[in-house]
Amino acid sequence: MTHRFDPDAHLLDLATVSRERMEVLLGRAEHYARGGTAPQALEGVAVCTLFFEPSTRTRLSFQLAAQRLGAHVLGFDVSTSSASKGETDLDTLRTLEAMGVRGFVVRHGREGAVRELAGRAGPRSALINAGDGRNAHPTQGLLDMLTLRQAKGTDLSGLKVLVVGDVRHSRVARSDLQGLRTLGVADIRVCAPPALLPGPEVLEGCQVVPVLDHALEGVDVVMLLRLQRERMEEGTVESLDAYHHAYGLDARRLALAAPGAVVMHPGPVNRGVEVTDEVADGPQSLILRQVANGVAVRMAVLEALLGGPQPPHGLA
Numbered sequence: 001m002t003h004r005f006d007p008d009a010h011l012l013d014l015a016t017v018s019r020e021r022m023e024v025l026l027g028r029a030e031h032y033a034r035g036g037t038a039p040q041a042l043e044g045v046a047v048c049t050l051f052f053e054p055s056t057r058t059r060l061s062f063q064l065a066a067q068r069l070g071a072h073v074l075g076f077d078v079s080t081s082s083a084s085k086g087e088t089d090l091d092t093l094r095t096l097e098a099m100g101v102r103g104f105v106v107r108h109g110r111e112g113a114v115r116e117l118a119g120r121a122g123p124r125s126a127l128i129n130a131g132d133g134r135n136a137h138p139t140q141g142l143l144d145m146l147t148l149r150q151a152k153g154t155d156l157s158g159l160k161v162l163v164v165g166d167v168r169h170s171r172v173a174r175s176d177l178q179g180l181r182t183l184g185v186a187d188i189r190v191c192a193p194p195a196l197l198p199g200p201e202v203l204e205g206c207q208v209v210p211v212l213d214h215a216l217e218g219v220d221v222v223m224l225l226r227l228q229r230e231r232m233e234e235g236t237v238e239s240l241d242a243y244h245h246a247y248g249l250d251a252r253r254l255a256l257a258a259p260g261a262v263v264m265h266p267g268p269v270n271r272g273v274e275v276t277d278e279v280a281d282g283p284q285s286l287i288l289r290q291v292a293n294g295v296a297v298r299m300a301v302l303e304a305l306l307g308g309p310q311p312p313h314g315l316a
Contacts, residue, residue, distance in 0.1 A: 010118045010127045013136035014178040032296035041307045042071035047103035050076045062105045065298035097122050103306045111135040126305040141175030143297040157184035164191045165225030168198045172266045191215040195236045216256040224265040224274045240273050250276045
């Protein structure tokens with residue numbers, strides 16, 4: 001049976017999240033980032049981290065976020081589940097729904113897979129996209145926006161932001177660009193090898209600057225991306241050394257940015273490829289703050305979708 005799809009009952013990407021809704025979520029996440037608690041917000045609610053791809057930061061931070069809200073947390077390992085015996089993704093979802101699970105944090109290797117499951121989910125279920133192929137990673141986008149607000153203030157419109165690296169294969173880049181546009185950032189620059197640039201629909205509102213030294217001039221934020229070697233065809237990058245020579249961020253290049261510029265990376269970091277140790281571990285790096293903010297943002301999202309009256313009241 002297919003149920004009416006309610007986009008407000010799920011978080012599938014940031015494209016349809018309004019600025020007002022985003023700022024409400026970020027405000028609640030800031031409450032949690034500052035040590036605020038809501039230990040009974042999800043009391044009695046069962047949440048499953050339904051990951052069909054490997055993950056460390058996202059999976060563990062969602063589990064910790066759900067636990068801090070008082071939820072019952074179930075972990076799904078595809079390698080030891082009935083999926084390895086041929087069970088379909090939809091049958092897995094329905095089996096867990098029959099057990100009373102309401103919240104599903106889903107990571108999948110195929111673009112659109114989470115949206116398809118949301119369209120077939122029961123009316124009391126809420127799905128959160130924890131990354132689907134190259135398509136979207138909305139909670140990473142939200143935690144990056146929270147990290148920017150903490151570092152640069154709540155008004156991001158005057159920032160100069162540079163996104164560097166494998167934009168073509170990056171779901172993080174797509175969600176970050178959606179978040180930046182929604183929050184009014186006008187100067188968004190992208191620097192990447194031509195083979196790692198996406199189509200124009202992803203780059204809407206962005207300026208492509210081919211040479212990293214030029215792209216860095218005067219920027220306030222450098223958002224680095226991991227080379228998605230598991231998603232790219234062979235030969236897309238000449239070599240890791242060549243990539244680092246042209247697009248790796250080191251101290252000399254960082255000095256070209258504005259004073260007080262900050263450096264971000266969604267992790268895991270390929271040290272010596274996307275960034276040097278000196279920069280990744282330096283005073284301008286916000287990489288570990290991003291990790292910490294992941295728990296706070298995911299608490300806010302879980303609370304918005306699964307807290308309060310049933311069925312879920314959405315992200316309003």
